Amino acid sequence: MPRVQEKAKILETHREAEGIHRLVFYAPRIVPTARPGQFVMIRVASEGSDPLLARPFSFHRLHKEDGLFEILLRVVGTGTRILSQRPAGSVLDVVGPLGRGFSLPSGPHETVAFVAGGIGIAPLWALLDELTAKTHRNRTEQLHVFYGARTRAELVPLTPLKRLGVHLVVSTDDGSSGEAGTVLEALRRRYEGGSGLPDRLYACGSLPMQVSLARWVSGRNLSVEMSLESMMACGIGACLGCALPAVNPDDPQAERYVHVCQDGPVFDPRRIRWDKIQPIMARPLTFASL
Ligand SMILES: Cc1cc2nc3c(=O)[nH]c(=O)nc-3n(C[C@H](O)[C@H](O)[C@H](O)COP(=O)(O)OP(=O)(O)OC[C@H]3O[C@@H](n4cnc5c(N)ncnc54)[C@H](O)[C@@H]3O)c2cc1C
Ligand code: FES
Structure with a gap:
């Protein structure tokens, strides 16, 4: 995939939930070849200031005809705080599209589950957009979205998700919205009650969620792709x-x-040695909900 460095302009900024912001960028050279699951590196501040490094963000939504991409960002440190405060009209250095994105279901007959923990909804939404676009309309009935957050205030607005026409199960750890408990508990309730497994599962979430999900899918016969950090x-x-x-x-x-x-960043979790990375990644996680 061709990678481009571009001065991208922020057109809109929105506060979507507690600590979560959505930014719309105009980047007509990056967007045409971008795929759901890929990401961009955004230099959040000008050279010489803190933080110098660029920060990675997944494509949250892609609007190819207008040359736009959106990111959904959770504030965790200096870089994300600065970026969340950038006003519309700011121009930032962006490199992308980067990495390998999600592969698509092999046909409209496949049933698909999406498991999003917290800000993990960000990359999955771009894929949902693609699978519910006009060309794939007949798939909508086959799409089951499990979206969980710690509490109601951390859920992004649900109306646009509902409008996609997918089966949506919302959960919060504290029970303040939707089913009470983690998003994985909601997933287990759905598929361990005797009903058939989906053919394919896409996921993104915190490290504990990734580890538990990797354990749950191991030995089960379904295709799984997880976006990792x-x-x-x-x-x-x-x-x-x-x-x-x-x-x-x-x-x-x-x-x-x-x-x-x-x-x-998209992998089959069965390829990863989770037993080896848990101690290494014992630090705050961005895609946190569990
Ligand atoms: C491929 C990819 C896609 C991503 N997509 C998104 C997205 O769509 N939305 C979003 O909000 N975030 C996303 N992230 C995470 C985002 O890049 C980090 O939150 C950001 O880099 C933190 O920068 P900061 O300067 O605010 O935090 P820092 O000040 O650098 O760090 C704050 C704290 O967060 C920890 N931290 C920083 N980055 C990571 C990381 N990648 N994994 C685990 N812990 C980390 C640090 O150890 C530190 O404790 C993605 C990361 C990757 C690798
Ligand atoms: S981030 Fe530098 S090698 Fe992957």
Whole structure:
């Protein structure tokens, strides 16, 4: 995929939920080849100021005909705080599209589940847009979306999701909206009550959610793709800072490293050595809901 560096203009900013903001960028050179699941590196401040590094964000929505992309960002530190305060009209350095995105279902007959924990709804929405677009309309009935957050105030507005016509199950850990409990509990209730598993599952969420979901899907017969996070300095395979231990397909006893920025961020979670990365990633997570 061609990668482009572009001065992208922020056209709109919206506060969507507590600590969560949506920004609309005009980037007519990046958008045409962008795919759901891919991401951009955004330099949040001008050179010489803090933070110098660019920060990775998934495409939340793509509007190809207008050259626009949206990001949904959760404020966790300096970079995301600065970005959330950038007014419309700001011009920022953006590089993208980066990484490997989601693959598509093989046909309209497939049933698909989406599992989004907190800000993990961000990359899944772009895929939902694609699968519910006119060309795929007949699929809508087959799409089941499980979206959970810690509490009602952290849920992004649900009306646009409902308008897509998908089956939507909302959950909050504290029971303030939708089903009480984690999004994974909602998923288990749906599929362990005797009804059939989906053919395909897409997920994005916190590390605890990723680990539990990887355990739940292991040994089950369905295609799974999960968008993973890692600390990223460059986003283009140059710094090796985003490496995660993975299964070596040639020797299951041995391990190899995958780079989230180039081999991912979308992976089959059964490829990742979760037992090896939990201690490494014992730090605050952005895609937190669980
Ligand atoms: C491929 C990819 C796609 C992403 N997409 C989105 C998105 O769509 N929306 C969104 O809100 N965020 C997304 N993120 C996470 C986002 O990039 C980080 O929240 C951001 O870089 C934090 O920058 P900061 O300067 O605010 O925080 P910092 O000040 O750099 O860090 C604040 C705290 O967060 C921790 N942290 C920072 N980055 C990460 C990370 N990637 N994983 C775990 N912990 C981290 C740090 O260790 C520190 O404790 C994505 C990350 C990746 C790798
Ligand atoms: S972020 Fe630098 S190699 Fe992946």
